[in-house]
Amino acid sequence: MNPVSSHSGGPGAGPVYRRGSGLAPDSPELRALAEREFPAAASELFDPVSRREFVRLMSASLALAGVGLTGCRRPVETIHPFSKMPEGYVHGVARYYASAMPRRGGAVPVLVRSNDGRPTKIEGNPEHPLNRIGDGAEGPAHGGTDLLAQASILDLYDPDRARRFTFNGETVARERVLDELARAGKALAARQGEGLAILVDGVDSPTLERLRRELLAQWPKARWFVDEPLSPVGERQGLKAAFGQPVRPLYRLERAKRILSLDADLV
The missing domain is CATH 1.20.5 (Single alpha-helices involved in coiled-coils or other helix-helix interfaces)
Incomplete structure (x- = not known):
């Protein structure tokens, strides 16, 4: 590095060797060098409030103040790990749970597929006795479901839910x-519950029945109403009159050659 003929002014002062432009930012030598090498942006080296510096400072100020694109950011979501890992659980591997879907007059045995804790598919439970085609529990299993059971999984992901x-x-x-x-x-x-009325649909749910008994035991003057537009009361009474006891028909459609259905949903 060549010495620059600049003296401190004191006695015995020798030449000063500069390691960079930071030692004398406003010297005439540096101004001349900047104007020769960077003529388009030379003024920004010495202007304390240049346009570029102003924009940079304002952007930093707005970011610190929480203004800008904070409303467009993705919401912060935290994934909490298991406090105690379930036995045999493997991430990404589906698990199946036997359940039942309440219906009027009974329930539909189903098998629910779950991926990482989220139900994703519902099928019939082939191991349930109602899904056996043959006599007793020795027949082949089919485990079918209807469209209502298949579509019920969408209720968990309904965007219009509360x-x-x-x-x-x-x-x-x-x-x-x-x-x-x-x-x-x-x-x-x-x-004692006077003035309270509860209206429910006709669902044979043991949990709902238990809650009904507990509520009426605590508030005996409350009223509990069941409304079922498609109630099978007439069908049950007719079967009881025909067979002498409450029964439920199980149709063996595979054994029939011809089927005549008069306003009856057999499938």
Whole structure:
């Protein structure tokens, strides 16, 4: 590096060797060098508030203030690991659970496929006795389902499902809803449930029946109504009158040569 003939002014001062342009940013020598090498952007080296510097500082200020594209960012979602890994669980491998879909007059045995904790497919349970074609439990298994059972999986992913708590048409916090329910429960308990009416559809669910008994035991003056537009009460009464006891028909359609159905859904 060539020495620059610049002296500090003190006695005995020798030549000063500069390692870079940072030692004398505003010297005439550096100005001349910058104008010769970078004539288009030479002024930005010495202008303390250039256009580029202004834009850079404003962008940093807006980012720190939370303004800009924060509303366009993907929402933060946290995936929590298992606190205790289920025995035999492998990520990505489907698991199957035997369940039942409540229907009027009974239930449909189904087999639910689950991928990483999310139900993804419903099929008939081939191991259930109702899905045996032959006599008894020794016949071949088929495990079929209908379109209602197949489509029921979509209820879990319905975008129009309730996602928040509302009170009088306004979105409220969960704590307020619980407080309102507790206040209403105390008022009903003082009247033994008088003025409370519950309307449900006709579903043979053991859990729903247990809840009904517990509720009426606590509030005996409450009313419980069941409404089923397509109730099979007439069919049950006719079968009981014909066979002398409550029975349910199981159709052996594979044994029939011709089938005449009069307003009856056999399949």
